[in-house]
Amino acid sequence: MESIKEEAIHQTALKLAEEIKNLSIYKSFYNDVQKLVASPNVKKEDFKQTLQQAMKEKGLDTKLRNTVFHWVRTQSKQNKLDPLTSLSKASAQWEKRIHKSLNSMCSDLETSLAKLRPQSEQDDLSEKWHELSTYNLDLTKYRPVYAPKDFLEVLLTLSGYVPFTREDEPKWEFAHLPLQVKTLDQLRNVYVEWSNGEALLGVNAYMPSTVPGFSTLEAERISLGERVAVLGYAPVIQEYLKKGSPQCLRARLWMQVLGSEIKSQQTSYFNQLKKSVLEVDLMIDKLIFKDVQLTASNDDQYFVFEDLLYQVMLCFSRDCEIMQHLKGSIGNPLNVTIKGKQTSAESVTVFPPSGIIPFHGFTMYATPFCYLYDDPVQLYYTFRAFYIRYWHRLHYISTHPQGIVSLCLLYERLLEANEPLLWIHFRNININPVRVVFKWLMRAFSGHLPPDQLLLLWDAILGYDCLEILPLLALAILSFRKENIFQVNTLQNVDAILADLSTISVIPLLQLALMKP
Amino acid sequence: MNHEAKKIANTMYGRVNAPTVERCRVNFCTDLEKSVLMSNFERRGWNQVGPDEEWNFYWASTQTCRNLFSVESGYRMNDNQMINHFPNHYELSRKDLLVKNIKRYRKELEREGNPLAEKTEVILHGGQVVTRYAHLDFIPVTFVLPADYNMFVEEYRKSPQSTWIMKPCGKSQGTGIFLINKLSKLKKWSREAKTPFHPQLSKESYVISRYIDNPLLIGGKKFDLRLYVLVTSFRPLKAYLFQLGFCRFCTVKYDTSMTELDNMYVHLTNVSVQKHGGDYNSIHGGKMTVQNLRLYLEGTRGRAVTEKLFAAMQWLIVHSLKAVSSVMANDRHCFECYGYDIIIDNQLKPWLVEVNASPSLTSTTVNDRILKYKLIDNILSVVLPSDGVPDVRWNKLPTADALGNFDLLIDEELLEKDEATNNPGRSNKNKTR
Incomplete structure (x- = not known):
């Protein structure tokens, strides 16, 4: 038995070693180890021991551990095709519709999806790169390709096969889909620190600390967080984030837990992305400008960061690494010829190179990072890591337990099981309860909650490495405002009651929902 | 919306959720029929009267206030009357006098050999x-x-x-x-x-x-801060800082080149100036809350420097008030809410630009309206005794609840009491000095 186990560990280690050789950090890491071996700290007689010791002292040990951690996280357990054919069919159809709409917008506006930028325009764009809000574009005819409500309509038509449907069940329920989602009790086991009533940041920072030597919870968390950040070991940071990060450490901790630290390699890659924005004019650029204008520029929390966001979002669209990371989860992007370029292998581009077509409000996935990073490059990589790990699941159809379909279903089940009266009220007034919360879920509450509250919520996403907190918060808010919802009977009025979340304290509300009655 | 509907809306949207205060017979008079004022007076069930009638509470223009206090008017206020300005507020709000007073204050401290100087x-x-x-x-x-x-x-x-x-x-x-x-x-x-x-x-x-040619820029843009400070007495000094201030941003990127020296949209953050710029956005009006400024600074610069900046701003306000406290006519019928304009430089040092005795109560955006409504509501609850009827004989010690979004900046009377009870016979460093 022992030997089998050891054999398995050995095999895993071999596989890992092979995989690491393919990673971008391998070369520099290998160099560092070689240098270390040549140093007097490592002794030939006791090679293994002394090398391990030296690696620990040099921080290479943490680096290796973090590399394995990040690699393991990128290995999706669901490499198989979507088991629900109806869902994959719907997803393909939806993608086709988006592509069609892009093409018809192009022909209506008599432009092309991709063309070389004339030199004069390149110069102009380059000169205004740091203040793109002054870059003159006529965007009056451009419309977002789709909005959350369009996407919701698509989701609502996913009927799946419906063996359990009873006659009295309304047609709109996600419950028809044969997907597994957690119950509130199961969620309590996931968010165990929260359901045990442990002290969290975001409830009351001045709460007295239970640790001797600290006057407040906040002081205790800052001191612990500083030590965790210095240690730099990603799994420990993830654990730390479960109970919330102080704002002053957040930028660093998020970067560490996502492995999105900046080195010269990242900076030069970002500049390459910028260069490709300058060279090729993609129709999507206008949509990006339009989206930043429609969302961030008009938002009193984010308008200041407008110019930063143009840069980040434009570069995002050119980043083909995103598509490589998300292969299999984001469908099949278009291939288009770049007009004005000589016909060659290079004249064809994936449209857009990232494979991601933004919807109305897409920029909101990036805006909160403006409160953490001044530098566009730092902002870019942490936002991108967040997107690759989480956000893409919120606007692609899949059966993934963290995907938008499962989250909608989870919300529905939670509401039905825990707020039956609200559920019945929604049935009586014939409103699909997912309608009133869908935009929250799809944007991960960005633009709906004030940034300080939002950042605390996203701490929990990183800490527990899952998105189930989103439907849970939606439920908690509805539950908190249910007395008012009971008094109205139109979608418009329910929306009005839920429109303003500026007074919501996210963490206490969630902890209350998770703590056993 | 009628009164009843408004009440329902208020509780429904949960935003401005102050409980309705019991009706009492307070007669108010106002020179400004601003909605944030009127709705606050109405919610308290006050009754509007003209300036020549028996008023208890007058929200007056600075001119009216000066006239009332002038010798010629011969008006004598009774114990149940309050007014929203000190008669010689200009000691603080006129740019030249403010400078003069601060210079004098520093000289006096220097002469005393005070370590502050x-x-x-x-x-x-x-x-x-x-x-x-x-x-x-703290002034340029x-x-x-x-x-x-x-x-x-x-x-x-x-x-x-x-x-x-x-x-x-x-x-x-x-x-x-x-x-x-x-x-x-x-x-x-x-x-x-x-x-x-x-x-x-x-x-x-x-x-x-x-x-200040090295202002702190956010998103490449210059801004200044508008903070609200309520003074209920100058001797002893009692002052409160409103937590919900805001930053006012220029719509144009900051640029000190000669060609832009005459472009006032680059340099002046006043809403009245920026409004005429082509890029003015009427949804947010170029305003960001002070809480978000703090969040941004803590996130990007760290906690220690952010705390230091906010402490320095409080310090600046307290000392600008102390600088005028000896020359202010400390009439007990008066209180005043000042709009402090502060610029932060790129070393995170705050500079006092000017003090306004009649900060604008016009709302340019929805959030602006909510903020100013709360401001007036909180001012009223701080300056009035708990029964809500103006009375100059009350001790001007509002309860923690009555403060609302105001934080106590300084109360010399409380400080003195603290010293007397905590450290009898020992000289104690004043908390805010």
Whole structure:
């Protein structure tokens, strides 16, 4: 038995070693180890021991551990095709519709999806790169390709096969889909620190600390967080984030837990992305400008960061690494010829190179990072890591337990099981309860909650490495405002009651929902 | 919306959720029929009367207030009357007098040998070394023109590359302001101002201040802060800071090049100026909350420097008030809410630009309206005794609940009591000094 186990560990280690050789950090890491071996700290007689010791002292040990951690996280357990054919069919159809709409917008506006930028325009764009809000574009005819409500309509038509449907069940329920989602009790086991009533940041920072030597919870968390950040070991940071990060450490901790630290390699890659924005004019650029204008520029929390966001979002669209990371989860992007370029292998581009077509409000996935990073490059990589790990699941159809379909279903089940009266009220007034919360879920509450509250919520996403907190918060808010919802009977009025979340304290509300009655 | 519907809406949307105060017979009078004022008075069930009738609470313009207190008017207020200005608020709100008072205050402390007036050498970011007050250097170097012209020239010669800003003493909202970077330009201006075509200009005095040419920029844009400070008494000094201030952003990227020196959209953050810029956005009005400023600074610069900045702003406010406390007519019928305009430089040092005795109560955006509604509501609950009826005999010690979004900045009476009870017979350093 022992030997089998050891054999398995050995095999895993071999596989890992092979995989690491393919990673971008391998070369520099290998160099560092070689240098270390040549140093007097490592002794030939006791090679293994002394090398391990030296690696620990040099921080290479943490680096290796973090590399394995990040690699393991990128290995999706669901490499198989979507088991629900109806869902994959719907997803393909939806993608086709988006592509069609892009093409018809192009022909209506008599432009092309991709063309070389004339030199004069390149110069102009380059000169205004740091203040793109002054870059003159006529965007009056451009419309977002789709909005959350369009996407919701698509989701609502996913009927799946419906063996359990009873006659009295309304047609709109996600419950028809044969997907597994957690119950509130199961969620309590996931968010165990929260359901045990442990002290969290975001409830009351001045709460007295239970640790001797600290006057407040906040002081205790800052001191612990500083030590965790210095240690730099990603799994420990993830654990730390479960109970919330102080704002002053957040930028660093998020970067560490996502492995999105900046080195010269990242900076030069970002500049390459910028260069490709300058060279090729993609129709999507206008949509990006339009989206930043429609969302961030008009938002009193984010308008200041407008110019930063143009840069980040434009570069995002050119980043083909995103598509490589998300292969299999984001469908099949278009291939288009770049007009004005000589016909060659290079004249064809994936449209857009990232494979991601933004919807109305897409920029909101990036805006909160403006409160953490001044530098566009730092902002870019942490936002991108967040997107690759989480956000893409919120606007692609899949059966993934963290995907938008499962989250909608989870919300529905939670509401039905825990707020039956609200559920019945929604049935009586014939409103699909997912309608009133869908935009929250799809944007991960960005633009709906004030940034300080939002950042605390996203701490929990990183800490527990899952998105189930989103439907849970939606439920908690509805539950908190249910007395008012009971008094109205139109979608418009329910929306009005839920429109303003500026007074919501996210963490206490969630902890209350998770703590056993 | 009728009154009842409003009440329901208020509780429904959960935003402005103050409980309705019991009806009592307070007669109010106002010179400004601003909705944030009227809705607050109405919610308290107050009754509007004219200025010649029996009022208890007067929200007056500064002019009305001065007239009321003037000897000619012969008006005597009774114990159940309150008014929203001190008769000589201009000691604080006129640009030249504010400077004069602060200079005098520093000199007095220096003469007493008070450690607060300690001086130190600082290196300007242009490189020259100058001597400044270590703790009380919170207004840019300023002179009154034409009176201090010679002193100005002397200072100007020390660093001829620097830019100066000219402001007429008695005007507000950015009118008449311009920048100067050459002495010749000032001379030209003064010659023109004295020509018969501008007789009104020749009488007016100006302040000229060193221009803060290294402001903190966010998203590449310049901003200033508007903080609200409520004073209920100057002797002893009792002052409160409203937590919900905001930053006002310029719509145009900050640029100190010569070509942009005359572009006031780059330099002035006043909403009244920015509103006329092509890029003014009426949804947010270029305003961001102070809480978000704090969040941003903590996230990008760290906690210690952010805390230090906010402490320095409180310090600045307290000492600007102490600087005028001896000259203010401390009438017990009066309270006043000041709009403090502060600029933060890129070293995260705050500078007091000016103090407004009648901060705008016009709402440019929805959030602005909510903020100003709360401001008025909180002012009323701090200045009035708990029964809500004006009474000058009350002790002006509001409960923690009554403070709402106000934080206590300083209450000299409380400090004195604390000292007496906590440290009998021992001299104690004043908490806010």
